[in-house]
Amino acid sequence: MTILDGKKTSEALKQEIAEEVKQLKAAGKKVPHLAAVLVGDNGASITYVNSKVKACEQVGFASTLVKLPADITEEALLEEIDKLNANADIDGYIVQLPLPKHIDEQKILLAVDPKKDVDGFHPANFGRIALDMEAFIPATPFGIMELLKRYEVPTKGKHVVVVGRSHIVGRPISILLSQKGAQGNATVTLTHSHTPNLADFTRQADIIVMALGIPEFLKGDMVKEGVTVIDVGITRLQDDNAPKGYRIVGDVAFDEVKNKANYITPVPGGVGPMTIAMLLKNTLLACKWRERVVSKLLTINC
Ligand code: GUN
Numbered sequence: 001m002t003i004l005d006g007k008k009t010s011e012a013l014k015q016e017i018a019e020e021v022k023q024l025k026a027a028g029k030k031v032p033h034l035a036a037v038l039v040g041d042n043g044a045s046i047t048y049v050n051s052k053v054k055a056c057e058q059v060g061f062a063s064t065l066v067k068l069p070a071d072i073t074e075e076a077l078l079e080e081i082d083k084l085n086a087n088a089d090i091d092g093y094i095v096q097l098p099l100p101k102h103i104d105e106q107k108i109l110l111a112v113d114p115k116k117d118v119d120g121f122h123p124a125n126f127g128r129i130a131l132d133m134e135a136f137i138p139a140t141p142f143g144i145m146e147l148l149k150r151y152e153v154p155t156k157g158k159h160v161v162v163v164g165r166s167h168i169v170g171r172p173i174s175i176l177l178s179q180k181g182a183q184g185n186a187t188v189t190l191t192h193s194h195t196p197n198l199a200d201f202t203r204q205a206d207i208i209v210m211a212l213g214i215p216e217f218l219k220g221d222m223v224k225e226g227v228t229v230i231d232v233g234i235t236r237l238q239d240d241n242a243p244k245g246y247r248i249v250g251d252v253a254f255d256e257v258k259n260k261a262n263y264i265t266p267v268p269g270g271v272g273p274m275t276i277a278m279l280l281k282n283t284l285l286a287c288k289w290r291e292r293v294v295s296k297l298l299t300i301n302c
Pocket of ligand 1 (some may be wrong): 094095096097098
């Protein structure tokens with residue numbers, strides 16, 4: 001059994017990105033610049049955004065944190081989005097979710113320029129993914145694909161069962177794994193909370209992606225020998241015996257399932273750490289794509 005170590009892999013990836021930034025600097029080019037919009041004072045959002053800004057510093061990116069009050073109007077937030085879209089120095093940005101209830105999240109995400117949408121949440125990027133076009137892939141499915149690639153987990157001809165149909169994990173990963181290409185060519189079944197007899201599907205699977213949000217849902221008797229298990233779940237469970245009074249668990253009963261698995265991601269330390277690294281990767285891609293467009297324009301103008 002091999003543990004798909006997201007912590008180690010994300011560190012390696014960040015080092016590679018830092019190396020590319022050094023080369024960009026040495027060539028006199030601009031470094032990638034990520035902005036994050038944080039509305040209000042949701043504790044979890046502040047923690048996430050701070051980790052993203054810190055990760056930018058680690059790899060040598062420029063970063064901008066746009067902090068806005070919880071009572072900002074939708075109109076004023078849309079003006080901030082327009083400014084970020086127009087700012088030529090910013091390669092990509094994210095609007096940290098959730099937003100306060102009085103703001104229409106969908107309206108805000110639609111206002112983000114798809115070319116700067118490094119979260120990959122804009123429908124234009126989802127459509128591009130579905131059509132095999134160059135696109136920003138949301139961080140979680142992008143991180144899963146990167147782990148499968150780096151550990152050379154075979155996917156060609158395999159039966160993948162994805163559990164959960166969310167817009168940012170289940171749906172895109174089911175598309176990516178069924179696409180042509182090295183980490184694709186799988187036969188994918190997308191299941192969800194209304195799939196009857198779910199275990200009948202998971203027991204047939206060569207690869208299972210759990211993104212349901214129910215702690216320790218996938219038990220040992222629900223998988224076959226030799227399975228690959230990717231656990232996207234992350235839930236805090238109260239545990240009076242744990243030093244912090246809680247423990248973090250995924251959607252997989254890890255101790256039972258690991259004995260039957262060929263490859264498995266742990267929680268914590270699996271898919272989670274990959275997400276920030278993939279956001280950095282998307283920002284680097286945004287920077288490169290913008291430079292490509294600018295240099296084309298310059299060539300046309302000359
Ligand atoms: N809130 C929780 N996860 C995310 C994420 O990946 N991106 C954004 N923008 N908000 C989030």
